[in-house]
Amino acid sequence: MTATYGTAQEATEHGTGDTTETTDAAVRGYTADKDAYLKxxxxxxxxxxxxxxxxxEDKYCIDVLTQVAAINKALHAVSLGLLEEHISHCVVGAAQESEASGDATVVQEKVQEASAAIGRLLR
Amino acid sequence: MTATYGTAQEATEHGTGDTTETTDAAVRGYTADKDAYLKxxxxxxxxxxxxxxxxxEDKYCIDVLTQVAAINKALHAVSLGLLEEHISHCVVGAAQESEASGDATVVQEKVQEASAAIGRLLR
Amino acid sequence: MTATYGTAQEATEHGTGDTTETTDAAVRGYTADKDAYLKxxxxxxxxxxxxxxxxxEDKYCIDVLTQVAAINKALHAVSLGLLEEHISHCVVGAAQESEASGDATVVQEKVQEASAAIGRLLR
Amino acid sequence: MTATYGTAQEATEHGTGDTTETTDAAVRGYTADKDAYLKxxxxxxxxxxxxxxxxxEDKYCIDVLTQVAAINKALHAVSLGLLEEHISHCVVGAAQESEASGDATVVQEKVQEASAAIGRLLR
Incomplete structure (x- = not known):
């Protein structure tokens, strides 16, 4: 269990959503890159x-479309980053937790969340 | 030639981008729905x-992803609207213009612009 | 009205779908590139x-995914080609027909078909 | 370590690609659903x-496009299934292996493979 992949406790918190203010507020996978995401x-x-x-300003529709496509691409990059962090923190954290606890339920839950999120992006 | 599908002159202006005649500023296909687009x-x-x-606020990554997917969907709706207006105004206007002038070059230009824009959206 | 952009009659046929065998069977926009599409x-x-x-053969899932992504890309190229031909033949043909007939209904129909098809591709 | 999520050994094999031990051919995450995938x-x-x-048969371009969109959708479903299995087998297997070995390299590798595959699908 390393700080790199989060802790089992973190993984559980993600599931239940109880983020009772704690001193180690850095519970999210993307927290390390938070400033980069905000930027x-x-x-x-x-x-x-x-x-x-x-x-x-009544700009030409095709030029507007080009800019909208650029925004979509930028959002895809954000999505991909968040997904990678969900997998590397939440899924991996749950996997390591389940290794200790013997309960695979939380892993399946995290995997299905990732899969559902990918499905929403593909649509 | 009807107001509904724009005029040949409009179609030409779209290509050159010279929208100097400000009294009839409504030269873009999406102008009628401008307020709706801005909203x-x-x-x-x-x-x-x-x-x-x-x-x-360190919200759960999957919840953030769901919101990002919603933005992508909203942008797709905007893109689709702009594309439909490009086709129904610029392409159709150019087609009707070419019918009169006998020059199909401007039509091909507008069609290729539409096609390139669709290609950018699919990527 | 040129052979390049189809005839008004063709545009009408597309809508009704009655492809009563005729000597000029080349009624579809993509007919010229038919062999290329079939290939x-x-x-x-x-x-x-x-x-x-x-x-x-139980190949690695990621390698399978790479190949599936390549198929999707190839299908997108086919879709884009068909869309471009729909616009440059059916929409443009209808626009030129409406210019003569004064009836814009068929143009709106073709534009909406294009728009709906693009929407299905974006999903 | 349970049969459900594969073994650390499997995860390693995926990376190296040496699937020489043919008696236990069921090394891939999707093997259980192999028949379903083939169908x-x-x-x-x-x-x-x-x-x-x-x-x-020179069918109407829009009808051809509708069918192509249906194929894309079917391929997306296949991709999503393979991705989910990559995550639930390869990533989770590597996470559990790393828990035992203390080496997180293989986990990062699997996560990055997943992320790259998702990126290819989004394009």
Whole structure:
């Protein structure tokens, strides 16, 4: 059990959602990259505003579409990052927990969550 | 040639981008729905801010992913609307123009723009 | 009205689907590239068989996934080609027909078909 | 370590690709559902042949597109199934192995493979 992949306790918390304020608030897989995610999302927000401005100024529809496609791509990169962190923290954490506890239920739960999230992205 | 599908002149302007005649500013296919597009984009901007807030508050990665997928879907709806308007205004306008002028070049140009835009969305 | 963009009559036939055998059977937009499409589809069929063989031989799941992604990409290229031809033949043909007849209904119909098809591809 | 989630040995084999021990051929995550996958792929192969037949018979482009979209959807379902099994077998197996060995390298490798595969599907 290493800090790198989170702890079994963390994995459980993710499932139940009880994030009772604790001193080690860093319970999420993406916390280490939190600033990077916030920066990316702020840039995406600016891109959306830019598209609104283009519509406001009656820019050519194809140019607007190109910008919308760029936003989609940026969001895909965010999704992929979050998914990778879900797998490397939540799934792996649950797997290691189950190894100790002998209960595989939590692992299946985390895997199915990942699978459902991927399915939503593919649609 | 009807107002519904734009005029040949409009179609040409789209290509060159010179929208200097400001009195008839309504040269874009999406202009009629401009307010609707701006409302939608403003809602999407709010959704992006909401995702940033979730990351800020260390929300569960899967819940963040669900919201990101919702933004992608909303952007797809915007893209689809813009594409439909490009086809029904720019392509159709160019087709009707070419019918009069006998020059099919502008039609091919508009069709290829549509096709390239669809390709960018599929990626 | 040129052979390049189909005839108004063709556009109408597309809508009703009555392909009563005629001497000029080349009524579809993709007919000129028919052999190219059949070759591509035959290659895709081979790719699907290849994936089945990989599963049969217990190949590594990630390698199977890579091949499935390649098939999806090949199908996207086919879809994009068909869409471009729908727009450049059916939509443009209907636009030119409506220019003569003054009836824009058929144009709207073709545009909406294109839009619905793009929507299905984005999902 | 349970049969349900594969063994650490399996996870290692996936990485190296040496599946020489043929008596226990059931080393892949999808092996249990192998017949189901083969049936699905055989149906997809038939769908591709059906699209070729539609092109051969000059069917309406939009109807061909609808069938191509259905194939894409069927392939997405296959991809999603394979991904879920990669995560629940290879990633989880590696996580449990690393718990015993203390070496997290193989876990990171499996997670990155999953992430790269998801990225290919999103494109």
């Amino acid at each position: 990316r999302l702020s840039r995406i927000e600016g891109q959306v505003r830019g598209v609104a401005r283009m519509v406001e | 939608r984009l403003s809602r999407i901007e709010g959704q992006v801010r909401g995702v940033a807030r979730m990351v800020e | 591509r589809l035959s290659r895709i069929e081979g790719q699907v068989r290849g994936v089945a063989r990989m599963v049969e | 699905r792929l055989s149906r997809i192969e038939g769908q591709v042949r059906g699209v070729a037949r539609m092109v051969e």
